[in-house]
Amino acid sequence: MPAVLSEPVSSDFPTTVNTSTDGRPDFISIQNFSFFYGAKQALFDISMDIPERQVTAFIGPSGCGKSTLLRNLNRMNELIDGIRHTGDIVIHGHSIYDPLIEVISLRKRVGMVFQKSNPFPKSIYENVVYPLRVAGQKTKTILDETVERSLKGAALWDEVKDRLHESALSLSGGQMQRLCIARAIANRPEILLMDEPCSALDPVATVKVEELIQELKSQFTIVIVTHNMQQATRCSDKTAFFYLGRLVEFADTQKIFANPSNKQTEDYITGRFG
Amino acid sequence: MTRKLPDYANDESRFQTSRSTLFVDRLMTVFIKLGGVLVTTSVLGIFAFILIQIWPLFAPARIEEIKSVQLPQTPFALLGIDEWGALPFLVEPDGRMLTVDGETGEISEKNIDFGTPMKITAATLNKREQKIIVGTDDGRFSIISPNYTSIESDGSQIIKIDPQAEAAIPLGLPNVPIEDIAYGDSGTSKLVVVLQSIDGKPHLSAAVFKRKKTLMGFGKEQRVGTYDPTPLISGRPTKILVPGSGDSVLIITDDGRVHYLAVSENGFELRQTFTPFEDLPDRHIKTAAFIFGDVSISFASNSGANRVFSLYYPKGRDQRAFGLTHRFPDLGTGPTFLISTLRNKAFLLGGGSELSLRYSTTDSIRWQEKMPYNVVNAAISGKYHRLVVLDGTNRLHFFKIHDPHSDSSWKALFSKVWYEGAPEPSWEWQSTGGSDDFEPKYSLVPLIFGTIKGTFYAMMFAIPIALLAALYTSQFLDPCFRSVVKPTMEIMASLPSVVLGFLAAIYIAPLIEDQIPSLLLVAVGLPIMAAITGLVWSRLPIQTRQWIHPGWEWIVFLPLLLGSGWILWSLGPRLEAACFLVTDSSTGLKSADFRAWWPIVTGTGFDQRNSLVVGFMMGFAVIPIIFTIAEDALSNVPTSLITASMACGASRWQTATRIVLPTASSGIFSALMIGLGRAVGETMIVVMATGNTPIMEWNIFSGMRTLSANIAVELSEAPHHSTLYRTLFLGALLLFMLTFAVNTVAEILRHRLRAKFKTV
Ligand SMILES: Nc1ncnc2c1ncn2[C@@H]1O[C@H](COP(=O)(O)OP(=O)(O)OP(=O)(O)O)[C@@H](O)[C@H]1O
Numbered sequence A: 001m002p003a004v005l006s007e008p009v010s011s012d013f014p015t016t017v018n019t020s021t022d023g024r025p026d027f028i029s030i031q032n033f034s035f036f037y038g039a040k041q042a043l044f045d046i047s048m049d050i051p052e053r054q055v056t057a058f059i060g061p062s063g064c065g066k067s068t069l070l071r072n073l074n075r076m077n078e079l080i081d082g083i084r085h086t087g088d089i090v091i092h093g094h095s096i097y098d099p100l101i102e103v104i105s106l107r108k109r110v111g112m113v114f115q116k117s118n119p120f121p122k123s124i125y126e127n128v129v130y131p132l133r134v135a136g137q138k139t140k141t142i143l144d145e146t147v148e149r150s151l152k153g154a155a156l157w158d159e160v161k162d163r164l165h166e167s168a169l170s171l172s173g174g175q176m177q178r179l180c181i182a183r184a185i186a187n188r189p190e191i192l193l194m195d196e197p198c199s200a201l202d203p204v205a206t207v208k209v210e211e212l213i214q215e216l217k218s219q220f221t222i223v224i225v226t227h228n229m230q231q232a233t234r235c236s237d238k239t240a241f242f243y244l245g246r247l248v249e250f251a252d253t254q255k256i257f258a259n260p261s262n263k264q265t266e267d268y269i270t271g272r273f274g
Numbered sequence B: 001m002t003r004k005l006p007d008y009a010n011d012e013s014r015f016q017t018s019r020s021t022l023f024v025d026r027l028m029t030v031f032i033k034l035g036g037v038l039v040t041t042s043v044l045g046i047f048a049f050i051l052i053q054i055w056p057l058f059a060p061a062r063i064e065e066i067k068s069v070q071l072p073q074t075p076f077a078l079l080g081i082d083e084w085g086a087l088p089f090l091v092e093p094d095g096r097m098l099t100v101d102g103e104t105g106e107i108s109e110k111n112i113d114f115g116t117p118m119k120i121t122a123a124t125l126n127k128r129e130q131k132i133i134v135g136t137d138d139g140r141f142s143i144i145s146p147n148y149t150s151i152e153s154d155g156s157q158i159i160k161i162d163p164q165a166e167a168a169i170p171l172g173l174p175n176v177p178i179e180d181i182a183y184g185d186s187g188t189s190k191l192v193v194v195l196q197s198i199d200g201k202p203h204l205s206a207a208v209f210k211r212k213k214t215l216m217g218f219g220k221e222q223r224v225g226t227y228d229p230t231p232l233i234s235g236r237p238t239k240i241l242v243p244g245s246g247d248s249v250l251i252i253t254d255d256g257r258v259h260y261l262a263v264s265e266n267g268f269e270l271r272q273t274f275t276p277f278e279d280l281p282d283r284h285i286k287t288a289a290f291i292f293g294d295v296s297i298s299f300a301s302n303s304g305a306n307r308v309f310s311l312y313y314p315k316g317r318d319q320r321a322f323g324l325t326h327r328f329p330d331l332g333t334g335p336t337f338l339i340s341t342l343r344n345k346a347f348l349l350g351g352g353s354e355l356s357l358r359y360s361t362t363d364s365i366r367w368q369e370k371m372p373y374n375v376v377n378a379a380i381s382g383k384y385h386r387l388v389v390l391d392g393t394n395r396l397h398f399f400k401i402h403d404p405h406s407d408s409s410w411k412a413l414f415s416k417v418w419y420e421g422a423p424e425p426s427w428e429w430q431s432t433g434g435s436d437d438f439e440p441k442y443s444l445v446p447l448i449f450g451t452i453k454g455t456f457y458a459m460m461f462a463i464p465i466a467l468l469a470a471l472y473t474s475q476f477l478d479p480c481f482r483s484v485v486k487p488t489m490e491i492m493a494s495l496p497s498v499v500l501g502f503l504a505a506i507y508i509a510p511l512i513e514d515q516i517p518s519l520l521l522v523a524v525g526l527p528i529m530a531a532i533t534g535l536v537w538s539r540l541p542i543q544t545r546q547w548i549h550p551g552w553e554w555i556v557f558l559p560l561l562l563g564s565g566w567i568l569w570s571l572g573p574r575l576e577a578a579c580f581l582v583t584d585s586s587t588g589l590k591s592a593d594f595r596a597w598w599p600i601v602t603g604t605g606f607d608q609r610n611s612l613v614v615g616f617m618m619g620f621a622v623i624p625i626i627f628t629i630a631e632d633a634l635s636n637v638p639t640s641l642i643t644a645s646m647a648c649g650a651s652r653w654q655t656a657t658r659i660v661l662p663t664a665s666s667g668i669f670s671a672l673m674i675g676l677g678r679a680v681g682e683t684m685i686v687v688m689a690t691g692n693t694p695i696m697e698w699n700i701f702s703g704m705r706t707l708s709a710n711i712a713v714e715l716s717e718a719p720h721h722s723t724l725y726r727t728l729f730l731g732a733l734l735l736f737m738l739t740f741a742v743n744t745v746a747e748i749l750r751h752r753l754r755a756k757f758k759t760v
C-alpha cells in the first residue's frame, strides 16, 4: 500500500548514452547466465555480447528459451514467482542486478514489445503516451508530438490519426501489435526488446515493421526474437541460435545463414530440423 | 484370440449424434427453462402478494346503506347510537326515548323518568362516558345514562337499553330555557356550561363539580362554584364546547370567533380568541365538534368550509393555544351537523344532501356522497362500523362503514403531517401509544432515512478499508499471504449478523461510549500515520528497503501502525481533557466528558447505541463481501496488462492505480453494490446495536431505525391485517424496490464499465 508513494531519483540506472558514433561491441554483456523457473532450468550458462545500435536476432525452436533470455534483459521475469538466476547481465558496464538500482529506471531504458499484443483498455492516444505519463510528463505538446512520432514510427499513424481517442481495443490484431511497438518506442528507450513482433502481422505491415527496425537501429539497440528466417536475414546484423536453453551459435547474420559452423544451426535454418 | 477392430473409416455413425446426447441436451434445456420460469414466477408471486397486502392502505372508505326505517313525525332533540351500532336512540323534547332495532327495524318507546315532568330544550352526548346531558326549559340540567346491556343468546347479540336520569340540577337563570349545553368530566372534576338568553341578551353559566378520589373509588360530588363567563367574551354566543377533561370551555360567537376559556382558581380566564375562518368572506361558524381525543376541533363555516384547529405549544410559548392544523375542501353546501367518532380522528360532516367522512390527521376525505334526501343528523357507532343518518322526512337510514385503514394515505405515509400537539408538521413514526385516543404516526420517511443513514455510515467505514485491503492484497502482498488472507475474510463474511449485533450491543457500544476522543484520534491519526510511513519508506535508501522482500512490507508496517494506534488511543483522555470540557451548571466545576460535551455543542443527542457502533459493526459484515469480490476482480486483471505497464517503466503503485483499478472497475463496482445491498437489508445488527429510534438527523452519535429493523421490531405487535401490519408490508416493498433499483442501476453501470474496460 504505502510502499511506492514516490520514486527516489538517486537509484536510477546509470546513463548509457554514447556520444561517439561508434557502437560499443559489448553494450549488453551476458555473463554465464543461467535461469530457473522454480526447479526447471530454462537457460544454461549463456555468455554473449550484444553490440550497440545494431539489430541482434534470437532464433531457435519453440521453447528453447529465447523469450526467457529476452525478458531477463529488462528483468521482466521478476514478476513471476519462484524464479532464480546465476551469472550476470551487464549493460554498459553496469550490472542490471545491482541492488542499488531501481528496476523501474532500468525498464525505462529498456523498452519491450511482447509476443502477444497487450494494449491497455484505454484510448489509442493514452496507450502511446502511457510511458510518458508514468514518467510524469504532462506537457500536452510533448505528448501530442510523441503520439504522432511514435505512431508514424510504428507505421500506424495514417490508419488511426482520425480516431486517436477511440479505444485501442477496437483495433485489429495487427494494428494492436503496431500500437504496442509505438508504445514501446514512445519514451525513446535505448534498448528495444521485441518478442516476435510480426507474428500477428500481414506481409505489408511486416515490411513496415522491418523498415522501422532499420530506421530505429540508428538510435536504438534492438534485440528481436523471430521464427522467420527471412526476417532475421533481412533486418538483423547479428544472430544468436538457441537450442534447449543453450546458446549454440552467435555470429554475424550473414555468416550464420551462409556458413553456419554448427550442424544444429544449419539444420534449423535450412528447415531440416527435428 | 484377436479382436476385430471396428472399421472407423467406413463407419457412417461417426457423423451421427447419439440419441442419449440429444435427449440429455433437450432435457436439460427444458429443465433449465422450467427452473427459470419458476424462479421468475415466485419472485413475481412474492411481489404480487406484497402488493395485495398493501393495496387496502390506499383504498377509500366504503359506506353502504343496509336499510331505512320511517320514524314518527316528531322533532328530536338528540340522536345517538350504541357501541355495537345495533340500537340507535332518539330523544324527544318531552323526555321520551325512541329506539330503533337495527336488525328488525322495530321501533320501541321508553319514558325517561326525571321525577318531575320537564321539557328538553338542549341536549348533548358525552360519547366517551356514554351519557346524555339534557337542559330543560326551566333552567335545569340532568344527566342520563342510557345503560346499554348486551346479552348473548343463541349466538346472536341482543342489545337492551334502560335509560336512568339523575335528579335535575338548576343551573343559570331559573325558569329560563337552556339553549345549549356542554359537559366535560375527567372523573375528578366536572364542568357543565349552559347558554340561556334573557330579553334577547345571552347569558352563560358554568358549574364546576369536584370529586375526591378515595381508595374506595370516587367520593361524593360537590359543586365548588358557579360562574358567569359572559363578561370574558364579546359577541353573541351561539355554541359551546367542553372537552372531556372538563378544564376549559370554548365559546363560539356569532361573529365567527372562538373564545378559549380555561377553568382557573376562581372562575375562568380567557386564554385565546381566534377566528377559524378569518380569511373567508363568511366567517360564521355553523357547527363544530371535538375530534376524538379532545385536542382538536373541527369547525365548519356557514358556507361549508371546514378546518381543524389543534391545541399545541406554539414555538417559544409555554401555554398551549389552538392553531390551524388541517384544511379540508368545502362541503359544497351549508353544513347542518358535524360528528366525530370514538375510534379514530375521523368525523362526519353533513349538510344539504351531502355526507362527507373526513380524517383529521391526514386531511383526507375518506368518502363523500350526495344522498337522495336531505341529511339532518347522524351518529356513528363506537366501533366505527355503523352509521345512522336521519333525513328531513324523519327516516332513519342505516349504513355499514368499511374503513379499516382510515388513518393511512399517501400523505400519512410519505408527507409531513401535522399531528396533534405538535408545533409543526413533521415526518414521524410511532405506531402505538399509551391511550385509546393515540394518533398513530405511520410516516415511512424516518425509516427510509434511517436505512440510508445506517447504510451510509456502514459504507463510509467499509468502502475504504475493503477496497484498499483488496488492492493491497491483490497487487502488493506476497502471494503466499494472499492464500491465507482470502479464506479468512470469507469466513468472516459467514459470521451470523446476530453475533455481530450482539457483540456490538454488549461489548463495542459500552467500550466506545466513553472512548470517543481516543477513537477520533485513531480514526484521524492512523491513516495519516500510514501515509507518513509510506512516504518515509519510499525515501529510505534502496539498501534499507532491500532488506524487505516486496510483498512483505507489512511486517515492518503492521507493528508500527499498531504501536502508533495504541499510542493514539491512549492519548484520547488527554484530548478529552483539552478539548471536550463541560462546566457543571450547579457546581461550576469543569470536567472532561465528550458524552456531555457533544449534546451541548451540537444540540444533538448522544446515545450509547449509536450510528457509529452500527456503522462499525455493519461495516464488519460488509467488508468481507466487498473485499472478496473486489479482490477477485483485481486479481483477474490479465497479467499481460500488468507486464505491459511494468515494461513501460511504471511502478507497482502506478500500475495498480492506472491499469489494474480501471480495468477491474466493473468488478469493484459490483462488489460495492453487493455490499450496499447487504447493508441496506441488514437487520439484526441494526436491531441490536441501535436504540431503534425513528429520528431524522445525520448525527453520528444518535441511533436510527431502518426499514428492515422496523419490520423485525414491530411485526410481533402488529395485529393481522391492521394498518400497522400493512404498513410493515409497505416497508418490505420499499426495501424490495430499493434493492431492486440499486441492483438494476448497478448492473447497467457495470455493463457500461465492462464495455469500456474490456480486455482482449
Ligand atoms: N512462466 C514460466 N514458468 C515456468 N516455465 C516457463 C515459464 N515461461 C517459460 N517457461 C519454460 O521455459 C522454457 C523456455 O520458454 P520460452 O518462452 O523462453 O521459449 P521461447 O524460445 O520463447 O519459445 P517460443 O518460440 O515458442 O516463444 C520453456 O520450456 C517453457 O516451458
Ligand SMILES: [Mg+2]
Residues within 6 Å of the ligand: A066, A067, A068, A115, A195, A225
Ligand atoms: Mg517466446
